[in-house]
Amino acid sequence: MLGSFPITSVSWSELFPFSFLFISIPFSFLSFSLFLFFVILLYLILLSRFLFMKRHACIANIEKLPEFDDHKLVSFFADRKTGLRAFVAIHNDNLGPATGGTRMWAYATEADALCDVLNLSRAMTYKCALAGVHYGGGKGVIIGNSETMKTPALLFAYAGLLYSGFKDIFSTGTDVGLTDDDVKIMSAANPHIIGVLHGDKLSTSDMATLGVFSSILGVFEEAYRDHDLSGKTFAVKGLGKTGMELVRFLTEAGAHVVAAEINKKKVALARKQFPTLRVVSPAIIHKQKVDVYCPCALGGDITSKTVRELRCRFIVGSANNQLASTIVGATLHKKGILYVPDYVANAGGLINVVDELEKGGYRSDRVLTRVKNIKRTIRKIIARSQKEKQPTNLIADRMAEEIFSKKRRT
Structure with a gap:
């Protein structure tokens, strides 16, 4: 025989700390749902606070990263109206005002974006030194998916904030996620935006690719005393602006190309x-048996794991920060794989955009x-690497440091 069970009256003060928000009501499914709702709300508030504190702790302890x-300078700024969140970093300005492109990427966290902008700005210092331009290293990163979040209002807000805070110390242009058309929008808010196409101005991405292609020729001249690429094999990872253009250069030179793109x-x-x-597939592109592997996507592509799977003689690509660590460079050297430091190979884009700042x-x-x-720079790096029996990435760093560490702006 089934009995009847009366609904027990329970005070919210006994179950939930926010008792002042409620009156004592019968404990039913509805009241339990309300209770659960406020528990979840409290959890989300605490989680948001935790993430906020974690972000600021990361920035506050930046020197420990x-x-x-x-x-020299690292800054985070945002614009709530457009959804803009961005970092700008200036690594070194011994040779002159900092310069470097702006990247837009869907970073998982702001900490990831911060680490990326630090790596990229440092690489720009070294790139400027070996490219022979009188500028220091800087970089900008915008947090967000460039396919879905990029709007003219966001770009205009970013450029405007740059101008108000960095107008005489940092110039920027395109990078991953930003196009030539995007920098044209940005230039309306900031005269220090460089790389805007006009007249006989060459495309920045095309010049970056030409620099990579020139580096490949330098490698073959040093290794074979010949730069004929007909019949040679190349694996290109990434078919973005530079990757696609590199495929064109290589195929027109008679090379055989295999590529990968997501x-x-x-x-x-x-x-x-x-x-x-x-x-x-992008998962196996680095395993192809080729003469040259060309990373043209994002950085960190060559790791302690992938380096064991490489079946190439040379690595020359447009991607930034290709090596996951300097140890990987040493491993490549031991394996007899000649790595062309990325910031030297892809300096064509930099050379193109800063030329508009030249006198005249x-x-x-x-x-x-x-x-x-x-x-020519590539051949010097290779020759010195062979003479000193040191990895090319360390040799290039050393050559760059000899330039920017000695010279100080007055």
């Missing part, structure tokens, strides 16, 4: 433009000459 290398639309476009192109203005012929001469 391994990516921090005596940076974006299906870009793969379809590449296959249409280059019928002989072979496409494989921009000259495309001067840019092309300087970009093609990157291969």
Whole structure:
């Protein structure tokens, strides 16, 4: 026989600390749902507070981060109206005002974005030194998916905030996630935006690619005393602006190219433009048996794991910070794989954008000459590496430090 069970009256003060918000009501499904709702709300408030404190703790303890290398300035700023969140970092300005592109990427956390901007700005210092330009290293990163979050209002807000806080000490242009059209929008709010296409101005990404191609020629000249690429094999990871253009350079030179890209639309476009192109999964592109592996996507591609799987003789690509650590560079050296330091190979974009700051203005012929001469720097690095029996990444760093550490702006 089933009995009846009366609904027991329970005071919220006994179950929930926010008793002042409620009156004593019968404990039913409805009241339990309300209780659960406020528990979840409290949890979300506490979680938000925790993440807020964690972010500020990360920024407050920035000097303890391994990516921090005596940076001169690091700044975080935001614009709630447009959803802008961004970091700007200036690593060193011994050679002149800092310069470096702005990247837009969907970082998992602000801490990830901070570490990236520190690495990228440091690399710019070294890149400027070996590129022979009179500027220091800086970088900007915007947190967000460039496919879904990028708007003219966000770009305008970013450029405006840069101008108000960094107008004479930092100039910027395109990087991953930003296009030539984007910098044109930004230039309306900030005259220190560089790389805006006009007249005979060459594309920044095209010049970055030309620098990589010139580096490849330098490698072959040093290794074989010949720069004929016909019949040589290349694996290109990433078919973005520079990756796609590099495939064009290589195929026109008679090389055989295999590529990988996560974006299906870009793969379809590449296959249409280059019928002989072979496409494989990004997970195995580095395992291909080729003469040259060309990382043209994001950084950290060559790790202690992937380095064991490489089947190439040379590594030359446009991606920034390709080595996960300096130890990986040493491993490549021991394996007999010649690595061209990324910040030297991809300096063509930098050379192009800062030329407009030269006295007398921009000259495309001067840019092309300087970009093609990157291969001379590559050959010097290789020769010194062989003479001192040291990895090329350490040799390049040493050569750059000899330049920017000695010179101080007056």
